[in-house]
Amino acid sequence: MATTEQQSLLRSLPQVEELLHHAHVTPLEKDLPRVSIVETVRAVINDARQGILAGAVTCVDADALAAQVHLRGLALRRASLRRVVNASGVIIHTNLGRSVLAKPAVDAVNDVARGYSTLEYSTDAMARGSRHDHCEQLICTLTGAEAAIAVNNNAAAVMMVLAEFAQGHEAVVSRGEQVEIGGSFRIPDIMAQSHATMVEVGATNKTHPIDYERALSPATSMLLKVHTSNYRMIGFTESVSIKELRHIADAENARRDAAAQAAGRPGSADRVMVYEDQGSGAFIRLDCFGEYAEPTVAESVKQGVDLVSFSGDKLLGGPQAGIVVGRKEFIDRLKKNPLARAMRLDKMTLAALEATLRLYLDPERALREIPTLAMLSTPADQIRPRAEALAAAIQATLPQGCAEVTVVPEISRAGGGALPMCDIPTFVARVRFLQGTALDCNRHLISERDLPVIGRLSHDTLLFDARTLLNTDEYKEVALALAEYFSTLI
Numbered sequence: 074m075a076t077t078e079q080q081s082l083l084r085s086l087p088q089v090e091e092l093l094h095h096a097h098v099t100p101l102e103k104d105l106p107r108v109s110i111v112e113t114v115r116a117v118i119n120d121a122r123q124g125i126l127a128g129a130v131t132c133v134d135a136d137a138l139a140a141q142v143h144l145r146g147l148a149l150r151r152a153s154l155r156r157v158v159n160a161s162g163v164i165i166h167t168n169l170g171r172s173v174l175a176k177p178a179v180d181a182v183n184d185v186a187r188g189y190s191t192l193e194y195s196t197d198a199m200a201r202g203s204r205h206d207h208c209e210q211l212i213c214t215l216t217g218a219e220a221a222i223a224v225n226n227n228a229a230a231v232m233m234v235l236a237e238f239a240q241g242h243e244a245v246v247s248r249g250e251q252v253e254i255g256g257s258f259r260i261p262d263i264m265a266q267s268h269a270t271m272v273e274v275g276a277t278n279k280t281h282p283i284d285y286e287r288a289l290s291p292a293t294s295m296l297l298k299v300h301t302s303n304y305r306m307i308g309f310t311e312s313v314s315i316k317e318l319r320h321i322a323d324a325e326n327a328r329r330d331a332a333a334q335a336a337g338r339p340g341s342a343d344r345v346m347v348y349e350d351q352g353s354g355a356f357i358r359l360d361c362f363g364e365y366a367e368p369t370v371a372e373s374v375k376q377g378v379d380l381v382s383f384s385g386d387k388l389l390g391g392p393q394a395g396i397v398v399g400r401k402e403f404i405d406r407l408k409k410n411p412l413a414r415a416m417r418l419d420k421m422t423l424a425a426l427e428a429t430l431r432l433y434l435d436p437e438r439a440l441r442e443i444p445t446l447a448m449l450s451t452p453a454d455q456i457r458p459r460a461e462a463l464a465a466a467i468q469a470t471l472p473q474g475c476a477e478v479t480v481v482p483e484i485s486r487a488g489g490g491a492l493p494m495c496d497i498p499t500f501v502a503r504v505r506f507l508q509g510t511a512l513d514c515n516r517h518l519i520s521e522r523d524l525p526v527i528g529r530l531s532h533d534t535l536l537f538d539a540r541t542l543l544n545t546d547e548y549k550e551v552a553l554a555l556a557e558y559f560s561t562l563i
C-alpha cells in the first residue's frame with residue numbers, strides 16, 4: 074500500500090498532454106514521429122510512478138521529467154549500429170567491428186550496394202556465373218593454394234569443414250589446442266555439432282608426433298591443428314608442426330592403400346587429411362613482431378596442409394568472412410555442401426573482400442592502405458607526432474584549469490585474438506582530471522554522444538591512443554568530446 078505521502082506524489086505527476094507541450098519536448102517533433110514521443114513520455118511518467126512506489130523518488134518536478142523525455146528522445150533518434158572513434162589502442166577490436174576497411178574496399182561496397190552487379194553473372198559467358206569466382210583466383214595467387222572458398226566467418230568455415238570431412242569419423246586434435254575463441258566458439262562444441270568424434274592427444278603443454286600416430290584408427294579422417302591465436306603457453310611446451318602432421322597422414326594413407334591393394338582393390342577411399350584452423354589469417358609476415366609474428370597462410374599451404382581456414386577481418390584487414398583454402402578436390406566438395414549455401418557471403422562482403430585482396434598484389438601498398446596492417450606496423454616514433462597533434466587539439470579546446478594533458482609512451486594491442494604476446498609500443502595523449510573524474514568523463518564520452526569516443530581508463534586518467542585514430546578529424550572529435558564533458562561541469 075502506498076503511504077499518504079506517496080499518494081500525494083503520484084497525484085502530482087504531470088499528465089501526458091502536459092509533458093507533450095513542454096518546451097523541452099516539443100523540439101523532438103522535428104526528428105521523431107509523434108507515436109515515439111508519446112511512448113517516451115508515457116515511459117518516463119511510468120518510471121517516475123514506479124520510483125515513487127519504491128521510495129526512490131521523493132519529489133516530482135515536471136521540468137526534470139521533460140528533460141528526461143528530451144534525453145531519451147535524442148537517444149531514440151540515434152542509430153543503434155553507428156560509427157565510433159576508437160582511441161583505445163586495440164587495433165582489431167572485436168566489439169568495435171574488428172578491421173576498418175581500406176578505401177578501395179569501401180568504394181567497392183558502395184558500388185555494388187547502389188546498383189545491380191555481376192554477383193552471379195559471368196559477362197564472358199553472358200550467362201549465370203558463380204559468386205565463388207570473384208575472389209578464388211586472387212586468394213590462390215596470394216596463398217599458393219589450388220582452390221578457395223569464402224563463407225560468412227571463420228567459425229562457419231570450421232563447422233563446414235568438420236561437417237564435410239569429419240562427420241561420423243574421428244578427428245585427432247592436441248589437448249594444447251583446445252581453445253575457446255571469442256566466447257562460445259569451442260572446438261569440442263563444434264565437433265559435437267558436426268557429429269565428429271574428437272580424439273584428444275598429448276598433454277596440455279606437450280604433444281608429440283607419436284601421440285598422433287597412436288591415435289590413428291580406421292575411423293580417423295582428419296588431423297586437426299588449431300592455431301592458439303589468442304593465447305601463448307610459455308615454459309616447457311611442444312607441439313607438432315604441419316610438416317610432421319603431413320608425414321603422419323601420408324604414411325597412414327600409404328598403409329591404407331597397401332591394405333586395399335592386398336585385398337584386390339585399387340586403393341583406399343578413406344583418407345586422412347590435415348586441416349589447420351589458422352584463425353588470424355596473415356598474408357604478410359609482419360617482421361616488426363619478430364619471433365611472435367603470426368605464420369602466414371602461404372606458409373601453412375607450403376608445409377602441406379590439405380585445408381587451412383582463417384578470418385577475413387583479423388590480420389587480413391578485410392570484411393567479416395571465413396576463408397578456406399587448399400586442395401581443389403576438397404574445396405570442390407565444400408562448394409557442394411549445403412552449409413556453404415547457408416553461410417554464403419553477400420555481395421557487399423564479397424566486394425570488400427575482393428578489393429582488399431587486390432591490394433595484396435602489391436604488398437607495399439597493402440601495408441600502406443589496409444588500415445589494420447598500417448596500424449600494426451607503424452613504428453612508435455611515427456605515432457609520437459600524432460599523439461602530440463592530438464594533445465595539442467585537446468589543449469586548444471580545453472577550458473583553463475580543467476585538466477592536464479601530456480604525451481606519454483604506452484602499449485597498443487593487436488586484439489582480435491592475434492599476436493597476444495606483442496606489446497606494441499605507442500604514444501598516447503593522457504588526460505589527468507583537475508575537475509570531474511576520468512570515470513565520469515569516460516561515461517560521458519561513450520554514453521552521451523551520437524559519436525562515441527572510446528578511450529582507455531588508467532589510474533584515474535583517460536588515455537587516447539593515436540595509433541587507432543584514423544585522421545585529424547578524429548583528433549578534433551576527441552577534443553570536442555572532452556570540451557563537452559567539462560562544459561557539463563559548470
Ligand SMILES: *Cc1c(COP(=O)(O)O)cnc(C)c1O
Nearest residue numbers: 226227228254302351352353384
Ligand atoms: C578468430 C578465430 C576463430 C573464429 O573466427 P571468426 O571469424 O570470428 O568466426 C576460429 N578459430 C581461430 C583459431 C580463431 O583465431
